Amino acid sequence: xxxxxxxxxxxxxxxxxxxxxxxxxxxxxxxxxxxxxxxxxxxxxxxxxxxxxxxxxxxxxxxxxxxxxxxxxxxxxxxxxxxxxxxxxxxxxxxxxxxxxxxxxxxxxxxxxxxxxxxxxxxxxxxxxxxxxxxxxxxxxxxxxxxxxxxxxxxxxxxxxxxxxxxxxxxxxxxxxxxxxxxxxxxxxxxxxxxxxxxxxxxxxxxxxxxxxxxxxxxxxxxxxxxxxxxxxxxxxxxxxxxxxxxxxxxxxxxxxxxxxxxxxxxxxxxxxxxxxxxxxxxxxxxxxxxxxxxxxxxxxxxxxxxxxxxxxxxxxxxxxxxxxxxxxxxxxxxxxxxxxxxxxxxxxxxxxxxxxxxxxxxxxxxxxxxxxxxxxxxxxxxxxxxxxxxxxxxxxxxxxxxxxxxxxxxxxxxxxxxxxxxxxx
Amino acid sequence: xxxxxxxxxxxxxxxxxxxxxxxxxxxxxxxxxxxxxxxxxxxxxxxxxxxxxxxxxxxxxxxxxxxxxxxxxxxxxxxxxxxxxxxxxxxxxxxxxxxxxxxxxxxxxxxxxxxxxxxxxxxxxxxxxxxxxxxxxxxxxxxxxxxxxxxxxxxxxxxxxxxxxxxxxxxxxxxxxxxxxxxxxxxxxxxxxxxxxxxxxxxxxxxxxxxxxxxxxxxxxxxxxxxxxxxxxxxxxxxxxxxxxxxxxxxxxxxxxxxxxxxxxxxxxxxxxxxxxxxxxxxxxxxxxxxxxxxxxxxxxxxxxxxxxxxxxxxxxxxxxxxxxxxxxxxxxxxxxxxxxxxxxxxxxxxxxxxxxxxxxxxxxxxxxxxxxxxxxxxxxxxxxxxxx
Numbered sequence: 100x101x102x103x104x105x106x107x108x109x110x111x112x113x114x115x116x117x118x119x120x121x122x123x124x125x126x127x128x129x130x131x132x133x134x135x136x137x138x139x140x141x142x143x144x145x146x147x148x149x150x151x152x153x154x155x156x157x158x159x160x161x162x163x164x165x166x167x168x169x170x171x172x173x174x175x176x177x178x179x180x181x182x183x184x185x186x187x188x189x190x191x192x193x194x195x196x197x198x199x200x201x202x203x204x205x206x207x208x209x210x211x212x213x214x215x216x217x218x219x220x221x222x223x224x225x226x227x228x229x230x231x232x233x234x235x236x237x238x239x240x241x242x243x244x245x246x247x248x249x250x251x252x253x254x255x256x257x258x259x260x261x262x263x264x265x266x267x268x269x270x271x272x273x274x275x276x277x278x279x280x281x282x283x284x285x286x287x288x289x290x291x292x293x294x295x296x297x298x299x300x301x302x303x304x305x306x307x308x309x310x311x312x313x314x315x316x317x318x319x320x321x322x323x324x325x326x327x328x329x330x331x332x333x334x335x336x337x338x339x340x341x342x343x344x345x346x347x348x349x350x351x352x353x354x355x356x357x358x359x360x361x362x363x364x365x366x367x368x369x370x371x372x373x374x375x376x377x378x379x380x381x382x383x384x385x386x387x388x389x390x391x392x393x394x395x396x397x398x399x400x401x402x403x404x405x406x407x408x409x410x411x412x413x414x415x416x417x418x419x420x421x422x423x424x425x426x427x428x429x430x431x432x433x434x435x436x437x438x439x440x441x442x443x444x445x446x447x448x449x450x451x452x453x454x455x456x457x458x459x460x461x462x463x464x465x466x467x468x469x470x471x472x473x474x475x476x477x478x479x480x481x482x483x484x485x486x487x488x489x490x491x492x493x494x495x496x497x498x499x500x501x502x503x504x505x506x507x508x509x510x511x512x513x514x515x516x517x518x519x520x521x522x523x524x525x
Numbered sequence: 526x527x528x529x530x531x532x533x534x535x536x537x538x539x540x541x542x543x544x545x546x547x548x549x550x551x552x553x554x555x556x557x558x559x560x561x562x563x564x565x566x567x568x569x570x571x572x573x574x575x576x577x578x579x580x581x582x583x584x585x586x587x588x589x590x591x592x593x594x595x596x597x598x599x600x601x602x603x604x605x606x607x608x609x610x611x612x613x614x615x616x617x618x619x620x621x622x623x624x625x626x627x628x629x630x631x632x633x634x635x636x637x638x639x640x641x642x643x644x645x646x647x648x649x650x651x652x653x654x655x656x657x658x659x660x661x662x663x664x665x666x667x668x669x670x671x672x673x674x675x676x677x678x679x680x681x682x683x684x685x686x687x688x689x690x691x692x693x694x695x696x697x698x699x700x701x702x703x704x705x706x707x708x709x710x711x712x713x714x715x716x717x718x719x720x721x722x723x724x725x726x727x728x729x730x731x732x733x734x735x736x737x738x739x740x741x742x743x744x745x746x747x748x749x750x751x752x753x754x755x756x757x758x759x760x761x762x763x764x765x766x767x768x769x770x771x772x773x774x775x776x777x778x779x780x781x782x783x784x785x786x787x788x789x790x791x792x793x794x795x796x797x798x799x800x801x802x803x804x805x806x807x808x809x810x811x812x813x814x815x816x817x818x819x820x821x822x823x824x825x826x827x828x829x830x831x832x833x834x835x836x837x838x839x840x841x842x843x844x845x846x847x848x849x850x851x852x853x854x855x856x857x858x859x860x861x862x863x864x865x866x867x868x869x870x871x872x873x874x875x876x877x878x879x880x881x882x883x884x885x886x887x888x889x890x891x892x893x894x895x896x897x898x899x900x901x902x903x904x905x906x907x908x909x910x911x912x913x914x
Contacts, residue, residue, distance in 0.1 A: 419634070425635075427620070428600075428622070429699070430623075432622050435651055
């Protein structure tokens with residue numbers, strides 16, 4: 100740098116000059132480096148751009164839109180504009196004034212005229228069980244117009260029941276915590292606090308627990324079956340290992356629906372598994388394997404085995420046989436050598452395999468639907484039910500959101516414990 | 526250093542006479558054979574004794590059975606037949622973790638998830654030694670290989686040579702009486718390898734430990750060993766001190782495997798005493814030491830390049846006329862490629878001052894004692910069969 104500034108050359112340079120010049124040089128190098136890297140970064144971004152756009156359009160935006168329905172539901176607010184207006188000053192205690200009743204009656208008539216009454220009834224029904232028939236009944240009576248609207252409204256006990264108006268009031272706000280709370284078996288009580296719903300209405304916590312239990316059981320089963328098999332594949336000669344890997348992967352290449360269907364054939368009351376158990380004398384009578392928890396876990400374990408096994412195998416393969424030999428030669432008995440030398444080294448693979456299987460199990464849908472019984476339906480089945488049958492997308496979104504949060508939290512904990520770089524997924 | 530030497534050596538208190546009495550019997554292979562597939566043998570009829578405190582090297586090309594031999598001694602392989610004894614006891618039923626043999630592996634086999642200290646402490650901790658004692662001995666062992674300051678590093682943070690020294694410390698820290706080394710320097714570059722050879726040799730002298738060392742590098746074997754067992758085709762081709770092997774090879778294989786050798790092809794004309802007269806293929810003849818050759822049979826005559834001299838005329842006993850075909854300058858000496866009249870080519874080691882050019886006629890001569898005639902069929906260098914390993 101100084102060579103370019105001849106005027107400064109004849110002056111003796113002090114240490115401060117020098118360090119300043121060095122700093123300046125370092126800065127210019129950093130700047131140059133950043134410029135050079137910026138081009139590279141732009142290029143890699145351009146290469147990834149089509150995929151990023153596709154992901155954003157087909158994955159990111161739909162998920163955000165769907166999940167936003169868990170907290171944003173304008174149906175009731177849109178359908179009841181006058182009621183919304185009338186309830187603005189209400190404190191939420193007891194019943195609102197007659198003006199609110201009249202506004203609601205007017206709104207109900209308007210909805211009937213526009214043909215949206217049924218939709219409103221369904222939407223209210225999602226929040227207050229039994230609301231649908233009450234709304235439709237009231238609408239019919241209002242339409243008959245043989246009595247004043249206020250009288251009609253007061254005559255239907257539903258509109259004077261303690262739980263109705265708070266729900267309508269909360270519905271007039273487009274942003275609602277109702278669905279998210281419901282997904283956790285919680286609701287707002289009359290005093291404006293959050294409490295658990297009555298036991299006969301509580302359902303989702305139990306389903307979440309069941310989902311986690313099934314996922315944990317399947318993960319454990321695949322680990323118990325997969326770990327020794329992975330060890331075997333990693334220790335046999337290459338040719339045999341390739342054959343074993345194909346054997347493990349073969350079911351993996353079959354559609355999950357086909358495999359589940361195959362299990363229904365095997366597990367049914369007069370199926371092969373029951374025949375075998377009877378013939379071997381293990382069971383005295385035919386077992387109910389189909390539509391049961393145990394059948395569900397068997398089928399899911401079979402499907403998930405490669406997901407647990409492959410990350411474990413990929414780590415085991417990198418551990419040279421000399422590691423165990425060294426441990427033996429240093430005086431470690433086989434179990435000690437395994438525990439202190441082998442296991443710590445395959446641990447990241449075990450964790451990755453288990454995490455993969457556990458998270459995939461949380462989202463199982465087809466297998467529980469076909470093999471599980473009524474009490475073996477997992478959270479995905481409920482989400483599907485809300486989407487396909489009940490048409491309550493808000494509830495589906497809320498359940499999905501809770502599931503997503505649980506999954507991400509779990510992943511975060513694993514990543515924190517192990518460090519993401521140590522999670523060897525494949 | 527002496528205190529450490531005493532602490533780490535196994536049998537320093539033993540009287541020298543007692544060690545000599547059963548000296549060769551410290552490790553003993555008796556008629557040991559090993560076959561992996563039931564048809565071919567990786568090791569055949571192996572008889573080998575190792576003395577206490579000896580540095581014995583198993584040297585041979587890959588597939589010659591040296592690693593199999595080491596693995597059987599370590600306990601990773603069981604002999605198909607025969608007996609291996611350690612200090613007079615058969616180790617046939619002894620698993621590797623009860624043999625108390627230290628082992629250093631080619632790729633070091635350090636435990637990547639443990640620090641250097643934890644690696645070295647491992648053999649002590651599995652032996653249920655108290656924590657303070659472990660710390661003291663790990664410290665001494667790391668001092669011994671000059672790595673005390675790297676104790677809390679992971680193996681991956683060390684250079685190859687440092688990793689190898691950790692492996693040495695780990696194999697020595699529990700004071701085994703026998704240490705096996707399986708090509709421990711194979712992964713290091715030449716300069717570091719030569720340095721580590723010296724270091725291992727010093728440790729051996731300091732600790733008085735018995736070392737069985739496997740390598741395929743003949744210069745390494747010659748530098749370090751008290752004795753070398755040259756392996757070929759699953760058996761020992763020759764067992765002896767480095768200078769025995771170099772100066773008096775007993776087979777064509779050993780002659781060509783250890784150091785550089787010229788090989789002349791010919792046929793034995795007659796045997797007189799320990800000498801024989803060999804008629805070379807294509808013309809000419811030499812007198813050589815007869816090593817198991819028969820009259821009328823084809824033979825190989827081995828001559829070291831440094832034993833060949835250039836003489837003015839064919840006056841010596843083994844004078845052969847030749848033409849210079851090339852000269853390789855190597856600084857302290859030069860190598861001359863000389864084509865004999867019969868077409869065979871000899872390499873001659875000459876001084877740095879020699880100046881002869883290509884095509885110049887020379888006469889090459891060699892004392893009969895420096896020419897060794899071997900049978901052409903058995904144990905030739907070219908026929909290294911791959912049996913297992």
